[in-house]
Amino acid sequence: MNRPPIVTVMGHVDHGKTSLLDALRNTSVVNTESGGITQHIGASQITHNNKKITFIDTPGHAAFSEMRSRGGKAADIVILVVAANDGVKPQTKEAIAHAKAAKVPIIVAINKVDLPGVNVSKVKNQLLEYDLQLEEFGGEIISVEVSATMKTNLDKLLDSILAIWEMTEDTKESKDLKGFVLESKHDSKKGYTATLIVTNGSLSVGQEILIGKAIKCKVKSIVDFLGKKVTTLQAGDPGEILGLKELPQSGETFVLYTGQSLDTTVEEIEEVENDENFDPFAAKGGELNLILRADTQGTLEALVGSLQKLEYEGNKVTIILKDVGEVKESDLLLASVSKAIVVAFKVAVAGKIVDKSREMKILVRKYDIIYELIEEIQGALEGVFELKEEKVKGRAEILKIFPLPSGDVVAGCLITHGRLREGDSVSIRTEPNKEAEVFKSKIKILKKASVQTKTIGIDTECGVLLNSGYDKLKEGMLLEVL
Ligand code: GDP
DSSP: OOOOOHHHHHHEESSEEEEHHHHHHTTOOOHHHTTTTTOOOOOEEEETTTTEEEEEEEEOHHHHHHHTBEEEESSSSSEEETTTOOSOHHHHHHHHHHHTTTOOEEEEEEOOOTTTTOOOHHHHHHHHHOOBBBBTTTSBOOOOEEBBBTTBBBHHHHHHHHHHHHHHOOOOSSSSSEEEEEEEEEEEEEEEEEEEEEEEEEEEEOOOOEETTTTEEEOOEEEESSSSSEEEEEEOOOEEEEEEOOOTTTTTTEEOOOOSOOHHHHHHHHHHHHHHOOOOGGGGGGGGEEEESSSSSHHHHHHHHHHHHHHEEEEEEEEEEEEEEEOOOHHHHHHHHHHHHHEESOOOOOOOHHHHHHHHHEEEESSSSHHHHHHHHHHHHTTSSSSOOOOEEEEOOOOOOEEESSEEEEEEEEEEEEEEEEEEEEESSSSGGGGGGEEEEEEEEETTTTEEEEEETTEEEEEEEEEEOOGGGTTTTTTEEO
């Protein structure tokens, strides 16, 4: 490819992502000439062997997939940082899954090799377990042993980036302007600003662009990553633009607004984004992508073993990410970009994750019994069982219990989803899923600020008197209307 590659750094916390990025940037001729980076725009560029490389400053897989979920390209190459003294950790596994889902080439940087007694080959073997086939094991993934602190082998890492980029096929895209938003903010002096990365064509001051589906912007001025005013950004370059009337979101794509009807341009953007559209039932295409979370390593392995055996006329399960622990927001992003469903086995799914998953149309299934999980997934592969989310019309969290002199109990609730209505059948649960049901009842009386009310909507506090079972109510429980 001709343009500079866009590179992002991922890995577990404290493994040295920030240190490595800083060290890489400081090797750059560009930076030493100008006395280092003075302006922070979220991305920077270095020159190595007369070739430019663009780095995204915000390391991490969550930001990466969030951008992808909005249609952006996010990065061409991922550097996976693994600390030699700590090895593969939860966020390392997540980073691998996110990079693989994006089909972005990975370079492994085994960092902190300056520390005494580190065992690099142990780390390499661990990586193999996560399906990263390193070159020395006959695979294609390059690994470089580095030390951000001692600045060891940074050149080798940069060489590897350029080598991988050179092998990346030029997709022969047209020279039409295209790019994505890295971040945006409001500045009291400059107004709305956004950092963009151009991935195709070039962007010049005076041009009009369409960001996302609705934001039109005539580019008033551009500064590069060093804070210098420039008139044009070439493909691969990051820069900050002025001239926006509203804030775009990171990851939104932009194209040239050529004055044709807005709809046509919107269609073009939708075409780009449609590639990423979510279909929870990818099983129909032969592969059911799963993100698997379980309570212990032992159960996780047992589940993986059973799930990998499932098959029906070529339909199979692909496990995109497996780990112990609660379902996280970044799992939803990964599910969204890899068209996967999230399976939580005996682990909590927090209310905010449930709400977010519904908003994102990601299916999160929770199980407590292995054979139910296996049976349903097998059913999904056979097409006889449709994996579906329970539809919840309303959910309220019990904030406080008020026993009345009459012996009745009023639950003081906050409605967090949908609405509650007098007469509704409710499921009282400890968590937002049917396995966590404590009992069923009906809403007898609903009150808002002590006034009896037929229907009450989201984000409102209310008092609920149930028909029955109220002696079992506890603070923190959920009322769900199905
Ligand atoms: P991040 O959370 O992944 O961004 O990690 P940081 O870059 O903040 O580094 C975490 C800690 O590891 C800091 O105390 C760094 O000084 C240290 N560190 C980073 N790289 C190296 C390295 O190559 N060698 C050693 N010995 N320490 C390092």
